Amino acid sequence: MAYVALMAGQQARPLKGSFNQVPVLHSNQPEEVEGEGILINTAPGYAYAAETGQPLRNAEYTFNGEFGVHMHHKYFPPNRRQLSASGRRPELTLGLILINPGGRAVHIRFENGAVRNSFEAPYLQQYKMGVRPLGPRPWNTGPGDATAIQMLRGRLDSKLSQEITIPARSRIVLFHTQLPALGIANALLKGRSDGPFQMAVVAAKNPQSDWELLSVLDQGRLAPGRVYLNRIADINGRRVFSRVGGVAIGDAYQATLSHDLAQQGPLHVPLTSTHRHNFGTREVQVNPLVSRMIDSSLDNVGTYGVRFDVDLNLKGAGPYELVLSHPSTTGSSRPFTAFRGSFQVRTEEGLQEMHVGLRSGQSVALTTLNLRAGVANPVRVSLVYPADATPGHLLSVVPASQVAMVQDRERQLELARNAASSTAAPLPSTLPALPDPDEGAAGGLPSLPPLVLQPGAPTLQPELSPYRSLPLAPPPPPAPARTTQPRSTAPTPGMASESLVDRYRQALEAQQQMMRGLMGR
Structure with missing residues (x-):
């Protein structure tokens, strides 16, 4: 149901963490x-x-x-x-x-x-x-x-x-x-x-x-x-999620996991996962409500204000990237801001603190982990989940070389997009929409960190509530390779713009196939 390009051909592991028993008053409804x-x-x-x-x-x-x-x-x-x-x-x-x-x-x-x-x-x-x-x-x-x-x-x-x-x-x-x-x-x-x-x-x-x-x-x-007072039946039937107005049990979530990157390959774990976005692990990191208003959601789905501490004991050698992703899903339109908050990453090299802004369907590299061979490298990732976020994120540790190759392909695709948008007629609405609606009059793409993956797969449909749950189909299979027919050297009116659109589509398909092949290794 949730697609992350960085995880293509790979599997996520559950964190198997737990919430503490501290009661929290949530006033959000x-x-x-x-x-x-x-x-x-x-x-x-x-x-x-x-x-x-x-x-x-x-x-x-x-x-x-x-x-x-x-x-x-x-x-x-x-x-x-x-x-x-x-x-x-x-x-x-x-x-x-x-x-x-x-x-x-x-x-x-x-x-x-x-x-x-x-x-x-x-x-x-x-x-x-x-x-x-x-x-x-x-x-x-x-x-x-x-x-x-x-x-x-x-x-x-x-x-x-x-x-x-x-x-x-x-x-x-x-x-x-x-x-x-x-x-x-x-x-x-x-x-x-x-x-x-x-x-x-x-x-x-x-x-x-x-x-x-x-x-x-x-x-x-x-x-x-x-x-939501006229949608009580939908809330009770879990057809729609309201906001949280009640008392939840748990103000902290802790998990510890060991992983051998050389033997087991890249690591992917769910972070703030939900029934909808658990990346195939079936792990739902949602704490229960013991008391609520009648129009509140049934659970503390947003986990707003909950502190997450994830301890990773990693074996491997050399540079790896610690990456945060938000999924794309079928039935998409335009991307939305899926996370706007802050992280702490503590390693043997010290503590790093960073602010992260992430759109749906994106992956961003938080920092580089320099792992020492032959020993377990401790990494603690901490955040207090902010209100300006939509839950269901993926935390990954992947080789830096792999990230660099994907980043290079993304840059090439961006050049093709820019060339097509500057000279061709408006692209069909079925192609990915790159501008972020949050950017307002400034327009264009924002400055992003070393890794920014905007997959050609569909992105998450914007919703009235970040807690709404809808049945969705899995991502579509890769498109077959396109055979390009020879073109006349004397284009007819409109042919130049059609050629650019076709080349844009071909670039998207080639990038998708290369990304899937790369992630499957």
């Missing part, structure tokens, strides 16, 4: 908030849907001990089409409320965490795609990546308290942040309590005090924007 109200509440009781007026049971759960928090929301006001590009946009305020229902005070200490919005961590065009080293303050890659980096580095924002106390039978606002219209706010947090407590997330318009945030909770009305 609705992702696109339209106004004031409750987003999620784990205290017992009900809240009323703005869309239908019906009471919906809270995602009831009482935390005690280690816990985590993940919040990710956008503000899409009903009048968003009338917003001025130059004027100040309206805002909501998101607040995290801690509730102590018991008769004694509860003390909480926070280990690490961060809160960012689109004002503090904007998307800057030059940082979006490719592989780049991380700096000390990499806040220009969006709120989701900015908070994940702090968690990855084990840091706590200075504006967050290291320790707080919730008095008996009391509620406090732990933090609040601005959510600009058409913008994003994201929060990740990890802590430990010495007693039971509950949590809630609310959205308010221009609150002047914490009391106004608490009053939104007391009104018992859910924030508008719950677009």
Whole structure:
């Protein structure tokens, strides 16, 4: 169901890792908030849907001990089409409320965490795609990546308290942040309590005090924007995935694997795999929900905010490339941004940190691994899965020489594409579309790292939700070699453009066959 050109003719191995047992509050449903109200509440009781007026049971759960928090929301006001590009946009305020229902005070200490919005961590065009080293303050890659980096580095924002106390039978606002219209706010947090407590997330318009945030909770009305309320049967039947609004078990995933590259060949393992994208391993790295809102997805499919630590013990000699891929699938149209986040790679040579921007159907080389012969070479790959990503990735270790050969073929194909696009008539829509819609007015191809594979095989169909699961057919077999008929030396009108299109098609087919043959060795 999922096609990665780098893995053509080869097989992936399961990681056989596991999640820990830390409960995490996920506030991501609705992702696109339209106004004031409750987003999620784990205290017992009900809240009323703005869309239908019906009471919906809270995602009831009482935390005690280690816990985590993940919040990710956008503000899409009903009048968003009338917003001025130059004027100040309206805002909501998101607040995290801690509730102590018991008769004694509860003390909480926070280990690490961060809160960012689109004002503090904007998307800057030059940082979006490719592989780049991380700096000390990499806040220009969006709120989701900015908070994940702090968690990855084990840091706590200075504006967050290291320790707080919730008095008996009391509620406090732990933090609040601005959510600009058409913008994003994201929060990740990890802590430990010495007693039971509950949590809630609310959205308010221009609150002047914490009391106004608490009053939104007391009104018992859910924030508008719950677009999946009319699709409950589809969610329960796993025909569609909503966003996650509930409590998931697991804030970390760990796996250890040994592999002899000389004896077993290149290594491919799934990373953040799903039922749809597990690369033939049948391994699904999805942690369960123990409590959820009725319109939430059934599982924590996105694993947003979960830390992944993969320890590889590799035997081999010489340079190998560590590569991240996202699959292409049949029924494709244009590629989309499939990952925008950060990695740590630790080897005996030291620690490397990098930001990665990846499109569907692409493979990018994260770093070169210089393996010593005759010993096991330890490599740890770590990431905190960011909200700006679509799960189902492949992590590979392949020979550097193989990557260089594929890269050279890709460059030759790109020259053919450029020549055809500059002189020929518009190509048929069945040919691969190279420009990224995220690039906007800048157009053209972005600057990418040493390995960029954009296979001729179909790419993943964009979806309304990155969690939707559709039955798909396997990739088509290689096309037979084309026999080119002799052409007249006196072309008729339109023949020049047809010739370029044919040559473009032939280049694509030749590249596909060479790539499949190369990967099959």
